[in-house]
Structure formats: structure tokens, C-alpha cells
Amino acid sequence: MSEKKPILMQGNEACAKGALAAGVRFFAGYPITPSSEIAEILSEELPKVGGRFIQMEDEIASMAAVIGASLTGSKAMTATSGPGMSLKSENLGYASMAEVPCVIVDVQRVGPSTGGPTAPSQGDIMQARWGTHGDHPIIALAPNSVKETYEVTIKAFNLSERFRTPVILLLDEVIGHMREKVVLPDQESIEIINRKKPTVPPEEYFPYEPDEDGVPKMASYGEGYRFHVTGLTHDKTGFPNLSPGNTDYVIRRLHEKIEKNIDEILMVEEYFMDDAELAVFAYGSPSRSSLSAVRKAREEGIKVGLIRPITIWPFPAETVKKAAQKVSKIIVPEMNLGQLLGEVERYAKSDAEVIGLNRVDGELITPQEVVDKIKEVL
Amino acid sequence: MVEKIKINKNWCKKCGICIAFCPKGVFEGQPGQLPKVAKPEECTGCKLCELRCPDFAIEVRSDDNE
């Protein structure tokens, strides 16, 4: 196989290309810095593969259109930033309740409000978890490079199809806009997952009857299944059923669908953790500074390791629990005021002290800052 | 040809619309009561009662397709 030439690619472009590789056939979005390039590229590429693009009147409509499209069988996606995520949240919750596969890209920028549209941040982490109301599960992934954005976008589609759920991709402005040399995998080598289709005729089909993995098979509109979809609490028939028993059952099943299959969802990397006495827990852009910081500290004989989650939600609790038994302190660098810090503390409990390293000035956390913090807490 | 008019008593919510708007006064009764098919022989088969029944509770069937 000929050695593939590396190409220079922007993060947002890698996201769009990854979506195409995953089989996206519908994009609905609305212009917003710093994610517009994703829409622009897909507006150009989708029709070439028989897919369809639409710029909607706002982000609420974009999220709605994505769900409508997914129900016809198309892999569907939208991309935005913080303000758009705020607008999309109600319909994102609908996608969770109606179990409609879709991917939502949040290229995070400094908030709150209009904030700093061209500056990076990780201020939407809790919004990704709890932006929409009610007890709902969510999957959120955070790549930290252009190449990984390509790969994790494919993973996001696969997970959304596999578990009939919305999946949020958490980039930040730097990852979205930076360019890196990338060697992309061949299309044949990429694993593509599609939603499970019904194997019974329409009269025997229940749109929300789960298989043992908790995930119901999904028909598409126009195939003759003539099924009902609603945001109201519903039972396996898809029709409203607000009885206490069913209400409790549905909410718990939605959660179990993710928790029971967590090992298919969790992606966490660890560096230098074998003999670590101290750990850095970092994701997204700060995890790159943290890796070079950890390497530098190691050169100076400091036994520090790095835990780098790609899966942000569901939170990698076991990883933190295990690490906390080994190390005395965990440093958590974030471009926010400590939105995952609380989660790390929650699972580290008293086994390890958790220390934040927080920047909210729209600038990246530098390796030197992480090195200084490592030395400071020694 | 005598029209056969059937009223689905389980679905009819006794709104009185059929009674009030039948051009031939075939139904009798008040809102809140089940309509009575009092003059079936007057029925011309226009089916306006079917069209206007909010509950889909009226079936007007002419004899030939009984």
C-alpha cells in the first residue's frame, strides 16, 4: 500500500471530513464562529455524495431538522459553539428522549454570552452534561488534535448510531482552527456502525422495545412501519404513557443504555502512570500542554503521569478511582473555572488531593504553567 | 333507499353538533345527551353529520352497500 502523503488540515475540516467518512448524509446548521467552516465544507461536500445540507433560520431549527432527517434514516449532524448549544438544548433533550441518533459539534469559545468568539475555552463542559433539562444521559467526546478530531468524529457517529443517542463533540476554538499535518486512514480501514434495523414486520414492531443491550431497533420514516415518535414519556409502543411505573422505567433505561455499555464508550489514555506518585488529569487542548509538561518533569526525575480522557461524558469514574489509590495528588488543568474538577474530586474522594489549574482569559494553558504547578504541589 | 345511521356510543361526546346541523332534522336530543336517530327516513345521505362529527362517531351507510 503506497505510503500516504501527510496533508495540512484544519481541525474543523477534519471534523467535516470525519463525518463524511462516517457516512453523514445530512447537515443542518447556522453560522457561528468558531465552527462555521464545518458547515461551509459540508455544504460543498455533501451534495457530491448525494447528501443534503441546509442552513436553517437558527440553531433551534438546525437541531430540529437534524432530528427530522435522522428519523428518515440519514446520519445527521449539526455544528455550533456555546451560544448555539444554549439554543439547541431543548431539542437535544428531545433527541435523547426519542432516542434519535445525531452528532452535535460544539467548538467552544470564551463565554458566557457572546464572550470571545475567536478565543478558546472549555466553558461548555457542564452545559454538555446538563444543558437540557431532566435526568438524561449524554455522550460527549473531546479530541485534542486535528487527526484525532477526524477519528473521534467517526467514533461519535458510531456511538450515536449504536446507542440511538445524541453525541456531543467538544472541540475548542484552537483545535477547530489550527492546522496540522495529518495522514488520514483509508476509508476501508474505518469501522462504520449503523443503527440496528427492525427484523420484524410493521405489525410486530415496537419502536422503543429494547434489545438486551437496552437499545431498541430503529425503523425509518417511509418504510411502512408507520410508527409514532414523541417527546412525551412513552412506552415501547412509542405512545404516551405517563404512569409512574413507565416513567421510572424509561428514564432508568435511557441511563442504563449508556452505563451498561460504558466500556464501548470510554476512551482514556494514560502516560507514565505505572510508577506515578502525582498525576495530571487533562482533556482537549490543555492535555497537549500537560503531556509535554509531564515529559519535562519526568526528565527532572519527578514521578508524574498524565490521564487524558477523550470521553468526557459519561465521566471515566473508575479511571480516577484507580489513579487516586496510586497517586497522592491530581492536578486538573482546564480552560474554565474547574468544571470537571468537581467530578475528579467526587471519585478521588479522600484518596488523592485534587488541585485545579484554571485559565479563563481566552489563552491556552502553557506547558510551563503545568510544570510549575507540578513542582508547586510536590 | 333508507340510510342506515350508526352512532358509536363509546366515542360520541354528546356535543350536539349533528343534532343542530342536520339539514333534515334526523337527529333529536340536546347537547349532553346521546343523539337519537329520530327520523331516519328523512336522511338524504348527505353525510354532513359524518363530516362535522368531532368524534368520528357517526356512520351513514346507504342500503345498497350494506
Add this chain to the structure above:
Amino acid sequence: MQELLDKYFRKDKLPHIWCPGCGHGITLGAVVRAIDKVGLDPIKTTVVSGIGCSSRAPGYMKFDTLHTTHGRALAFATGVKHAKPELNVIVLTGDGDAAAIGGNHLIHAARRNIDITTVLFNNSIYGMTGGQYSPLTPTGKLATTAPYGNIDQAFDICKLAIAAGATYVARGTVYNTTQLIGLISKGIQNKGFSLIEVITHCPTVYGRRNKMGTAVDMMKWQKENTVNVKAAEKMTEEQLKGKILVGELYSDTRPEYTEQYTKIIERLQKEGQQ
């Protein structure tokens, strides 16, 4: 009726939830009869609704049905239609759902002239939530949130849709069901965005609070307060005062949104082969 019930209704879900005499059942009956008249294939037809009394209608219809979030039916429906243009897409919505929270999506769907037939159940009130006024509640009327009389001016939602670019706009009443079925049928057949406003009635909260009598009285009111748009041409300003125009209000042809996009796909695929 029985054939319609067997072919188009989820009979096990009946009787419906609407109050005695509510016009929504009549409107749903008109929608189904229009579908039957045009001959749409239920397997290739998706019915979408938002939130409110009217939006429970698709639940009773044996079609692919989608009960979405408040005001967003048209945005969801745009996704369905644009992703799979071969599907017939019908939106059933209410005056609050379409003209208040959904107003932005209504004008943009019309502007795009996407082939979606929208039936707006206008009973001038938010019924499901207990009787608040809506953007289509006439000035002066009472509602739970207009205890001193509504000071808002209502939209003329048909003029709004025409101005926004809809290519078929009509208004009918549940009283004149035969006309309404015809109007909805033409809307379905229109290859573009169609809006049919249905003047219907809510006896439980709107009728009672505004002393409009029973469902029967409210339907009589519809008869006495509407004028066919053709007849109106020969009537004076004075005669038309306070009357609501019914019938086909606007019909035009303009390129349909998804067809325009399909042309792009076909052009690119041809270029791709060269």
C-alpha cells in the same frame, strides 16, 4: 367513516382526548378526508406536530408520525422533507404553536417554499395549558392571561405566510367542512409551501370565558362571520367589516426547495462522472 377509520386511523387510540364539541376532531377528519381525496400513500406520508391540543392529532393517524417540541414542528418537518424529498410531509399545528413560538420557523419554511402542507388549527387560544391568549386571539377577547381583555392585535397569519413566500394559502372553517377538505386537498397537491388556516373553536376555555355559547353556537358564529373570498369581491367595505375571508386566498408557483437541491446533486454527480 368506517373505511376511513380502518385505513387512516389508529383506532385503538380512540376516543381522542379533545373536549366534547372541540373543533380539532372535525379538522382532523377534514385532513384525513383530504389525504384520501388526493390519494396519498400513508406509508410515504409523515405527519408532524408541535405541542398543544391540535398537536395530539398525529397520534391518532396511522402514518409515520412525529410529535415534536413546542413551535418547532416545521423545523423538524423541514429535516424530514429535505432528507427524504419523496415523502409527503404534513404539519398539524395550533395558533400558539405556529404563530407564537413557531413564527420564525413558519416564515422561513414559507420563504424556502419547501413542499410541506401546514394545517393551522386556529381556535384563538392556548387550550392545552388552560386558556391563555395567543397571537391569533382577537383584540378585546378574554383569556386567563388577558383578564382585562386582550390588548394585542392578532396576526393575519395568511397574509404573513403570503408575504413570506408561501405558494398556496387558504382559510376555512370547521363549520364548512366540505370546503375545508377541498382547501386542504389543494394544499397537499401544491408542490411548495402550503398553509391552510382552519377557523375552529374551543368551547371549554375560549368559548366559555368569552360567552360564545356551546360548540354549536361557535360553529354558527363561524358561518355568520365569514365571507367567501370570491363573494367578498362584490361586497362593500362596510359589508365586509369584521368579516373573516375564507377560501383560497393565494396560489402561485415557485421553484420548490428540495427539488432545487436535487438538481445540484444531479449536476455534481454528472460532473463527477466526466
